[in-house]
Amino acid sequence: MSHTSRGCEPPIFQIDLSLPPSSRYAALATQYQQQLRELMPLFSWLLEGVGVPLSLLPVVQRMAKLLLRRVHSYEENLELRGISKAAQVPMYLLVVFNVVLDLLMGCTSGAVRTLEKTQPPHESKMLHFRTLDWDMDSLRKVVVQLEFVRSASKTPQKVLARSITYVGFVGVLTGVRCGLSMSLNFRPQHNAFTHMENIRFLSHNLLVLLGKRQSISSLLRSCLFSDHQGGLGSPLSLDYFAETLPSTASTAAYLVFSDGQSAMAIEKDRISGMVRRSRSFIVMTNHDLDPTPGMRETKSSNSTSIQSIISESVDRRGCMVEKWEIKVREEHAKRVIAAEASSPASLLSSARPRTRSKTKRQLAACTDRSIPIAQNSTERHDVFTDGHEVEERVSLTKSELRRWLAAWPTTNECTHFSAILDPTEGTVVWARQYLEPLKPPNGAQDRGTLATTFNEGAR
Incomplete structure (x- = not known):
């Protein structure tokens, strides 16, 4: 599959929440039995990645069979x-x-405000975008889109929520329902500044592994299916998540939410979190936007490995931010040209025809004018704050967003799937599954992945 390939739509399956929990995924698991059995070397691969000697793998696997018997949630x-x-x-x-x-x-x-060319401005809304990258190619075969229904309800065909995930995974990595969308990103560092804080962080992750505490993906699943009415009526608000999630015990991660009119990113640590909000554009990859000196590494003691992860993450995020900056400056330029055109001097010369090349030159000149970058704050616009009015007028079409998301290196040779979610409607607007690694365009180098970098650093 070449880089220009558009991938394929992931297969869609329904999960009936009215069935007993042990039966909900049985048909799906049976259909993907061969692919799931091909994932059985996953554990050995992970152990090798953290530096466990080959001679100790059988011992560790026997211990795992004895100790890893359950996850925290009974359901x-x-x-x-x-x-x-x-x-x-x-x-x-x-x-x-x-x-x-x-x-x-x-x-x-991330999320960005969108508006189709035929729609009036008041119909603009935010769409949630996401790519998921990992180096284990066998996982590409088990990417699916799930639709959750309740056959025993008054509306048995109504889709309550949707998730793009892997077969065999019951938490939520990417999910949407009417009024709420969410996605989870890996965070390679955590805010442990003392030896005891680091012990608490590692202890939490160990307790998650042993089924004594809830995993972060299970926590997101709770967010997706929780509401104030008990029947998947209205979802919990972004304000509620901003207030409660930072202090909820979890591993380090980046969480992105949207309700269709605004978006929120939480730079989550074990029992704290930095919240950022926007009504126009926000994007997170795998690095802190305002890194604090002295943070601990989450998965590897090799600083070179972590720096490679962060450098690659900065590059991916920078590509999206640059596109947004250009879009905002173009909107700013149009407003400047419109203001100049309505000035008295311009009106006096309006009898002279305006050539297309002259308009282009004016647009280019205005676009070059700098717009100040936002200052750091807990809740802010992610890129620009110079006249929020300008930024909030900016919007993309769905086709533009698809092109942004599919561009290298946002989508790269490690991407398993890309998706655009519509929290206003509770739907998946667009999704692509990549069964083979994409090839980099001419002149670009392979991006590598967190898993590849992590393994090389551990070795």
Whole structure:
């Protein structure tokens, strides 16, 4: 598959929440039995990645079979047991898959205001975009889009929520329902400034692995299906998540939410978090926007490995931010030209025809004018704050957003899937699954991945 390939739409399956938990994923797991069994070397691959000697792998695997018997959620645990039985995959491997996968992903997540050319300005809304990258190619075969329904309800065909995920994974990495969308990004550092804080962080992750605490993807699943009415009526608000999630115990991660009119990113640590909000554009990859000196590395003691991850993340985010900056400056330029055109001097010369080349020169000159970058704050616009009115007037069309998302290196040789979610409607607007690694365009180098860099650093 070449870089110019548009990929394919991931297959769609319905998950009936009215069924007993152990039966919900049985049909899906049976259909993907062969692909799931091909994931069984995953655990050994992860152990090698953290530097476990080959001679100790059998011992560690036997210990894992004894200790990794469940996840924290009773309901999710029953679902995994049903998958284990249907696919004939050991339970401990599914536990590892569900609590470790979200610690090794490279991602780009964000939201941007959109408006089609035929729509009036008041119909603009924010769409949630996301790519998910990892180096384990066998996972590409198990990417699916899930639609959650309740057959025993008054509206048995109504899709309550949607998720783009991997078969065998019951948490939420990318999800949407009417009024709410969300995505999860790996964070390679955490805010542990003392030896004891680092111990607490590592202890939390160990307790998650042992099923004593909730994983971050399970926490997002709770957010997707929770509301104030108990029946998937109105979702919990972004304000609620901004108030409660930072102090909720979890591993380090970046969380992005949108309700269709605004978006929020949480730079999450174990029991704290930095919240950023925007009504126009926000994007997160795999690095802190305002890094604090002295932070600990989450997955590797090799500083070169972490710096490679961060450098690659900065590059991916920078590509999206640059596109947005150009878009904002173009809008600023149009306003300047319009103001000049309506000035008295301009009106006096309006009898002279305006050539297309002259208009282009004016637009280029205005676009070159700098617009100040936003200052750091807890809640802010992600790029510009010079006259919020200018930025909030800026919007993309869906086709523009698709092109932004599909451009290299936002989508790269490690991308398993890309998606655009519409939290206003609760739908997946666009999704692409990449069954083969994309090839870099001419002149570009392979991007590498978090997993590749992580493994090389550990070795």
